[in-house]
Amino acid sequence: MVQVHSGALAGQGVRVGIAVARFNEVVTEKLLAGALAALVDAGVAEAQVAVCWVPGAFELPLACRWLAATGRFDALVMLGAVVRGGTDHYEHVCRGVTEGALRAQLDLGMPIGFGVLTCAEMEQALARAGGASGNKGADAAMAALAMADLHRQLLGTLPAAGPRPGR
Numbered sequence: 001m002v003q004v005h006s007g008a009l010a011g012q013g014v015r016v017g018i019a020v021a022r023f024n025e026v027v028t029e030k031l032l033a034g035a036l037a038a039l040v041d042a043g044v045a046e047a048q049v050a051v052c053w054v055p056g057a058f059e060l061p062l063a064c065r066w067l068a069a070t071g072r073f074d075a076l077v078m079l080g081a082v083v084r085g086g087t088d089h090y091e092h093v094c095r096g097v098t099e100g101a102l103r104a105q106l107d108l109g110m111p112i113g114f115g116v117l118t119c120a121e122m123e124q125a126l127a128r129a130g131g132a133s134g135n136k137g138a139d140a141a142m143a144a145l146a147m148a149d150l151h152r153q154l155l156g157t158l159p160a161a162g163p164r165p166g167r
Helices: 025-041 057-069 089-108 122-128 136-155
Strands: 016-021 049-054 075-083 112-119 129-131
Touching (some): 016 025, 016 057, 016 136, 025 049, 025 075, 025 112, 025 122, 025 136, 057 075, 075 089, 075 122, 075 136, 089 112
Parallel strands (some): 016 049
């Protein structure tokens, strides 16, 4: 028989660190609200969530590495919004944050839910931050939870290397 593993959206006992960019805060605050609501709905205790604000999207991968280095988290979520302007800066930031997120996730062996919007205009970003297109912050939080559970299924433990009080 084929063994099938699929991460569940079960948050009980899971510790989550969230890095959020302040740039385009009108969008990122909505992404954060969606992520927090989704985590609580999935059973993550509010006391098991920490939020770390950084200046912009480019700083998110480093903040995630620092959050992981504490050993306090089983999954991470990065939230930001990069909106195209009139220069090439958009391309460089999008590429940097995406490659940084991938590198951090692979180097750390810890799931990082990627909730960084890369939009042509502010209206698109707002639509994806709780508007007509849903809330990508909530989606990123759910992806991180599912991957943490998949790690538990495959390796018998949650991803964090640090101590787990009460366990």
